[in-house]
Structures are given as structure tokens and as C-alpha cells.
Amino acid sequence: MLLCMVLVLSISLFTQAQVLEQVFEYVGFSNWSSPQSQMIVSEEKIVLPQNDYAYAEVGEKNWADYDLKLKLTPKSFGENGVIRLFFRQEFPWNTYSLDITEKKLELTRYDGIWEKNRVLAENKGLEIDKEVELNLQVKDEYFFVYIDGQLALEADSVKYKNGKIVLFSENAAFEAKDCYISYTVDNDMQSQDRGYFPKADQRGGGISHMVLIYGNNGSTWKALDAYPYVGYMQPLEEAGYQIVFEDYLFDSFLFLALRAPDGYAFDSANRGKPARKEEWQWYIDSLFTEGEQLDAFDKAFALVNEQLGEERKAKVYIMIPYPMQQTRDFGAVDNTGPLKFSLSDPDENTKQRFKAIKWYVDQVLERFNDLNPDNLELVGFYWLAENIEKRVPGEEALIKEVSNYLHQQDLKFSWIPYYSVYERREYEKLGFDICIYQPNYMFNKEIPISRLVDAAKEAYRYNLGLEIEADSTALSTYSGRERFYDYLRAGVSFGYMKEATHAYYQENNLFGSAALNSNPDIRAIYDNLYKYIKGTYSEPLEFRR
Numbered sequence: 001m002l003l004c005m006v007l008v009l010s011i012s013l014f015t016q017a018q019v020l021e022q023v024f025e026y027v028g029f030s031n032w033s034s035p036q037s038q039m040i041v042s043e044e045k046i047v048l049p050q051n052d053y054a055y056a057e058v059g060e061k062n063w064a065d066y067d068l069k070l071k072l073t074p075k076s077f078g079e080n081g082v083i084r085l086f087f088r089q090e091f092p093w094n095t096y097s098l099d100i101t102e103k104k105l106e107l108t109r110y111d112g113i114w115e116k117n118r119v120l121a122e123n124k125g126l127e128i129d130k131e132v133e134l135n136l137q138v139k140d141e142y143f144f145v146y147i148d149g150q151l152a153l154e155a156d157s158v159k160y161k162n163g164k165i166v167l168f169s170e171n172a173a174f175e176a177k178d179c180y181i182s183y184t185v186d187n188d189m190q191s192q193d194r195g196y197f198p199k200a201d202q203r204g205g206g207i208s209h210m211v212l213i214y215g216n217n218g219s220t221w222k223a224l225d226a227y228p229y230v231g232y233m234q235p236l237e238e239a240g241y242q243i244v245f246e247d248y249l250f251d252s253f254l255f256l257a258l259r260a261p262d263g264y265a266f267d268s269a270n271r272g273k274p275a276r277k278e279e280w281q282w283y284i285d286s287l288f289t290e291g292e293q294l295d296a297f298d299k300a301f302a303l304v305n306e307q308l309g310e311e312r313k314a315k316v317y318i319m320i321p322y323p324m325q326q327t328r329d330f331g332a333v334d335n336t337g338p339l340k341f342s343l344s345d346p347d348e349n350t351k352q353r354f355k356a357i358k359w360y361v362d363q364v365l366e367r368f369n370d371l372n373p374d375n376l377e378l379v380g381f382y383w384l385a386e387n388i389e390k391r392v393p394g395e396e397a398l399i400k401e402v403s404n405y406l407h408q409q410d411l412k413f414s415w416i417p418y419y420s421v422y423e424r425r426e427y428e429k430l431g432f433d434i435c436i437y438q439p440n441y442m443f444n445k446e447i448p449i450s451r452l453v454d455a456a457k458e459a460y461r462y463n464l465g466l467e468i469e470a471d472s473t474a475l476s477t478y479s480g481r482e483r484f485y486d487y488l489r490a491g492v493s494f495g496y497m498k499e500a501t502h503a504y505y506q507e508n509n510l511f512g513s514a515a516l517n518s519n520p521d522i523r524a525i526y527d528n529l530y531k532y533i534k535g536t537y538s539e540p541l542e543f544r545r
Helices: 002-020 223-230 277-287 293-308 346-371 395-408 422-430 450-462 478-493 510-515 520-534
Strands: 023-027 045-058 063-091 094-100 104-111 117-124 132-139 142-147 150-156 164-185 209-214 231-233 245-248 252-256 314-320 376-383 412-415 434-437 465-470 502-506
Touching: 045 063, 063 450, 104 142, 104 150, 117 150, 223 231, 223 293, 223 510, 231 293, 245 293, 252 293, 252 376, 277 293, 277 346, 293 314, 293 346, 293 376, 314 346, 346 376, 346 395, 376 395, 395 412, 395 422, 422 434, 422 450, 434 450, 450 465, 450 478, 465 478, 478 520, 502 510, 510 520
Parallel strands: 209 252, 209 502, 252 314, 314 376, 376 412, 412 434, 434 465, 465 502
Antiparallel strands: 023 164, 045 164, 063 094, 063 132, 063 164, 094 104, 104 117, 132 142, 142 150, 231 245
């Protein structure tokens, strides 16, 4: 009996050890994926036939130790060309890498961006058109690289303990075949990352791709202006100068304004004199003008539905102007006299400012119900101020009170803060249902491309959406278009193209102008935007321009 118990206990302990150290295997490349069509992935091999930027990946963030073998043939290297085998990739550029060029092999640790790195070991490079058997062994903090059975590199580092495997080309061409991977999984891995705010998530009203529609003083949107936004239009010449839609484009629209008549501002005193009740009323009236703004988009969506034979509704957010502290005479919204937003008492200041917002929201809701559009659904309101003015008495209490009031109406509350505003990390505590983060990379050519990496990481860590931004330079200059395309490339490289909810900032009606332009380079802005929204854009971010 004792012998049987010992045998049972031994078998039990052995089984538990197997579960804790279970080894999985992949043979071939069928489990690898690539968003780029130029990276040809089959069961037998991965081929990148010419110098290009592309990648293929396999694995999950909880992959721990692995033994990878494959036969690699570098075909060519362009300027600054390199083939990288990322391993234990927590996030793009939070990773280890085997960097391969003609001149050298390097085991490198990247700490957030490609410029911030540490070379752990190096050796001579690989010859072009010569096939080698490459073996990468990763165990605990130790890494070994064998080339044709000979130890070429070894290093140790404790920073990254888990992550994916990525075969990444920067301006190089190669062929890989005969892949074998054995790996273990860390089932106890605790990640602080919450992931991007997902598309169509009901917490944010179900939006996926929301374009900002500015109705500043002097800006008027008619149905003709709205057409390129509600549907993906054929080029006018190809369509015989008729309005022909091939598909839907944006599913959601944010109506907002920054300036009212006579230079009054809705968002910040830095832009102009603080808007008062009469300017808030002006915006409401302009929003509900017959044949314009909301009504124009409703009519445009009706035409798209008719042509495509569907009955979809667009989702709508409407801005809440920011009640600025500098406002000492907003005007009266009831019989209690003019409102003041400059009071030092937090409770009273919150009360006065909320009264103005409630008046505004109630008017918008009443007017929207009266409009009763067939093709638009009001899902919520948008907080126009892009940062949180904590020095303003009662600021946070006001935002929470607005949130509570909107939720009582079964409406959502959205926010799009500019880059580095700390409260993005705690937007839910403030009462916002969805927060979409601005990289602000487009607007200053001195800002490095690594800004897009940082913004993507922040969004992934704190469950944010991402904003795509385009100013007028995208229409007028090559460098401006490239800067816009960097947003799309980053979406491919960092996964937010397919995973995250997006907002789209455009200067004036930039995307519509691109849709109607006969210049192929400018029309391509619109076509590539469509591919991006559909998740088929494939160009990754280039890191050495």
C-alpha cells in the first residue's frame, strides 16, 4: 500500500511539473501572420522578394522561453537595410533583437524606441545569397545564437521576460524556410496593459471611426460636402462626374466648433474671448440649420444607403463648449440672473457652470428630437476642453456632474485630450466613457517619429483610442503627406489599425478635398484612408528615414 501511494504521489508531482513547464511546438510558417502583401507567407517559407519594409509575427505576449530554428538567406540590403529577429517582444521596440546585416550580427535590447538601445553582443554579418541555419535559444535570462551549428553570439539580460517573435525587414530582402519553434508559456504573467479601446465598444456608444466635423464661424457643411465622408466615392472622372459610392467610409461624426462670430472661442481663452450664451446659442442654431450640418449629413447618408442598398445609421457626438473661468457674465438661462464662471467657491462655481451646460444639452436634445433624422443616431456629447484645468474651482466635480446627467439620458461622454495630458490615464474616474488620445505628431516637423510609438504605448496601456491627424500640408507638400501616412503606418506596425477606436482630425474639409482632387498623389490620401478604415492598409512604419 505504501509503495502504491509513493508511486501515485510521484506521478502526480511529475504531471504538475509537466503542466508548469509544458513545451509547445510549431513546425513551418502557417501560424505566422503578416499585414503586408509583399511579405509572402506560406506553410513552407517566408519570402520578401525585394528590399522593403515588412514583418511577420508569431506567438503571444505570454511566450517565455523558446528554441527557434530556421534557414535564412539574405537576398539584398538597401541603404541602412537590416533584418531583425525580435524576440520576447512586449511591445514594438520594447524587445530584444537579433539584428542582421552584411557587416555584423548584433544581439540588441531596445528600450521603447529604436534610437534607445543597448548592444549586448556582436559578431560578423551574413553573406548575401548564402543560406545559413540560424538557431536562437532563449532560456530565462540567457540568449544564444548559433549559425550553422556554431555559437556566434551569447548574452544575458533580465529586462524582458515574455513576448512574441517577429521577423522584421527594414529595406532588405530575404528568404526563410524550415522553421521549427518550441516554446513555453508563462501562465502567471501579469500585464499592466489594458489594450486599445476596441472598435464598436458599447462603452463609447459603438463608434469605430469618427471624423471631426468643424462648424467654425464661416464653415458650412452641405450634403455635397458630406458625401465623401459618409461614403467612399469613386474618382469623379471615372464615375463620369457623377456621385457614385463604392462603400461606406466613416461610421461616426463628431460635430464641434472652436470659433464663433466676432472671434469668440468655445474651447480656450487663448483662442479668443470666452463664448457666452449667445455664442453657444449661435452654435446650436447653426448645427440645426435646414440643409446644413446635421441635416446635410442625414441627407448624404440617405443617398449612400440608397446606392448601397442598406439601411445603416451614422453615430453622432456633439460638443459641449467649455465654460471658461474668465466668463463673468455668461447670460441668463432662467430667471435667476446672469451666470458667472469665475467664482472662487468650488461648489457654487460648479453649480453655475453646470446650469449653463444643462441648458445647452437640453436644447440640443430637444432640437435633435425635433429634427428626427432618419439616418443619424445621437450617442453622446464631447467635452471640448483638451485638458483638465485643475486650478479652476470645482473643475473635476463639474465633469463628473455632466457625466452623471448624460448617463441619466442614456448618453455617452467622450474626450480627446492632447498629447501628455496626465488625466488620460484616469479618464474613467472623471466620468468619461471613452478617451481618444492625440499624438500631435502632424503639427511640428521637429517632433520625431518616435512620438507615434509613445502614443501607441500609452493608448495600449490605458485603454485609449488613437487620433489620426492631418493638416493642410498633407495637401500641399510631400513631407506633409508622408507625416500623415506615418500615422497609418504606425497603426499597421503597432496593431491599432485593426484593434483601436479612432478619431480623425482634419483641417477644414481636407479628406473631402482629397476625394475630389484629380491629382493622383492627393487623391491617394483619400484612397489610403479608406484602406486604413477597412483594415487593409499594409505599409509599416519606416524607422530610418
